[in-house]
Amino acid sequence: MTPTHECGQRxxxxxxxxxxxxxxxYLECLRTEWAAAGLASHVVTLSxxxxxxxxxxxxxxxxxxxxxxxxxxxLHFSGYGFHPRGLCLWLVREVxxxxxxxxxxxxxxxxxxxxxxxxxxxxxxxxLSPVQAWIxxxxxxxxxxxxxxxxxxxxxxxxxxxxxxxxxxxxxxxxVGEPESLRPAEGRELRLVVFxxxxxxxxALAALSxxxxxxxxxxITEILEVGSGQASPWSTxxxxxxxxxxxxxxxxxxxxxRSAYGVIEYPPKHLGKSSVFAAYAxxxxxxxxxxxxxxxxxxxxxxxxxxxLSGAVPMPTDAKVRESMATAARGWYDQxxxxxxxxxxxxxxxxxxxxxNGRE
Numbered sequence: 127m128t129p130t131h132e133c134g135q136r137x138x139x140x141x142x143x144x145x146x147x148x149x150x151x152y153l154e155c156l157r158t159e160w161a162a163a164g165l166a167s168h169v170v171t172l173s174x175x176x177x178x179x180x181x182x183x184x185x186x187x188x189x190x191x192x193x194x195x196x197x198x199x200x201l202h203f204s205g206y207g208f209h210p211r212g213l214c215l216w217l218v219r220e221v222x223x224x225x226x227x228x229x230x231x232x233x234x235x236x237x238x239x240x241x242x243x244x245x246x247x248x249x250x251x252x253x254l255s256p257v258q259a260w261i262x263x264x265x266x267x268x269x270x271x272x273x274x275x276x277x278x279x280x281x282x283x284x285x286x287x288x289x290x291x292x293x294x295x296x297x298x299x300x301x302v303g304e305p306e307s308l309r310p311a312e313g314r315e316l317r318l319v320v321f322x323x324x325x326x327x328x329x330a331l332a333a334l335s336x337x338x339x340x341x342x343x344x345x346i347t348e349i350l351e352v353g354s355g356q357a358s359p360w361s362t363x364x365x366x367x368x369x370x371x372x373x374x375x376x377x378x379x380x381x382x383x384r385s386a387y388g389v390i391e392y393p394p395k396h397l398g399k400s401s402v403f404a405a406y407a408x409x410x411x412x413x414x415x416x417x418x419x420x421x422x423x424x425x426x427x428x429x430x431x432x433x434x435l436s437g438a439v440p441m442p443t444d445a446k447v448r449e450s451m452a453t454a455a456r457g458w459y460d461q462x463x464x465x466x467x468x469x470x471x472x473x474x475x476x477x478x479x480x481x482x483n484g485r486e
Contacts, residue, residue: 198475
C-alpha cells in the first residue's frame with residue numbers, strides 16, 4: 127500500500143479473542159501492513175469476562191464517538207478462541223446487541239478462520255458441533271461481508287446466508303514474512319524443516335516416520351524442528367531430528383530460505399487455512415504433505431504445488447524439478463499475499479488504500 131493519510135469513510139477495528147496464536151499473528155500482520163500505508167486501526171480483544179464488565183457495543187461506540195465516524199469491525203472468528211469448548215453463545219449476544227445499538231454506525235466483516243468441529247460419535251466434538259455450527263451460522267447472518275480461507279468453508283457459508291451476502295475466499299498469508307525473491311533450488315540444503323505449534327509438529331513427524339526409509343534412500347538425513355515447547359518424539363535412526371526450539375521471525379525466515387523442504391500434515395481441502403504451508407510456499411520450500419492423498423482444492427494441485435508423500439508422485443530431489451514446484455507454489459501464494467489481502471480487507475470495510483510496491 128502507498129502511504130496515505132486518508133482513512134476512508136469508517137474507522138477500522140479488528141476484534142479477536144485474547145491470547146496468542148495463528149489468529150493473533152494474522153491480525154497483527156494486517157495491522158502492520160495498514161500502518162505502513164498510513165491507515166490507523168484499532169484492536170479490541172474480548173473475552174466473556176471482559177464483556178460482562180463492559181459490553182462490545184460500549185467499546186465500539188467509544189471508538190466511533192472519539193473518531194466522529196462510523197466503524198468497520200473485522201471479527202476474527204475461531205470458536206475455541208472465544209470459549210474453551212467453542213460454545214461462545216455470549217459472543218453472539220454481544221454482536222446482536224452491538225448491531226441493535228449502533229445500527230448503521232456498525233459495518234461488520236467476519237473472517238471465519240474456523241467454522242465448527244467435527245468427529246466420531248465417541249468424541250466430544252460430535253456432540254458440540256451442532257451448537258458450534260449454529261453460532262457460526264448466526265454470526266454469518268449478522269455480518270455485512272464474509273471472509274474465509276478455504277473453498278470448503280465458503281461453500282458452507284454460502285448455504286447459510288444465501289446468494290445475496292458477499293463472501294471472499296482467500297487462503298491465509300504467511301505470518302512469518304514474504305521474501306522479495308527466492309533462493310535457487312541448487313543453493314538450498316537438502317533437509318526437512320517442520321515448524322508450528324507443538325501438536326502440529328508432532329502430528330506431522332508421527333506421519334513422516336512412515337516415509338523415513340524412502341527419504342534416507344534419497345539422501346535426506348536431517349530434520350530441523352522449530353517451535354516452542356518440547357521436541358517431538360523421534361526414534362528413527364539414519365534420519366536425525368534436531369530440535370531448535372522457538373526462533374525469532376528473522377532467523378526462521380533465513381532458515382526457510384536455505385532449506386529445500388518443509389513438512390506438513392494437512393488434508394488438501396484444508397491447506398488454504400494453514401499458515402505453515404503458506405510460509406513454505408512464500409519462502410520457496412517444497413512442501414511434503416504427509417496427510418492421506420485426497421482431491422485438490424483452492425487452486426492447489428498435488429505434484430505441482432506440493433508433494434503428497436502418500437500419493438503416486440515421487441518426492442522431487444532433482445534441483446530443476448524442485449525449482450519448478452517452488453516457483454508454482456510461490457505463484458499460487460502471490461495471488462493472496464499479505465499486501466493484497468490487506469488492501470482487500472480495507473476495501474471490504476469501506477476504507478480505500480492503494481497497493482504499495484514490494485514487501486517488507
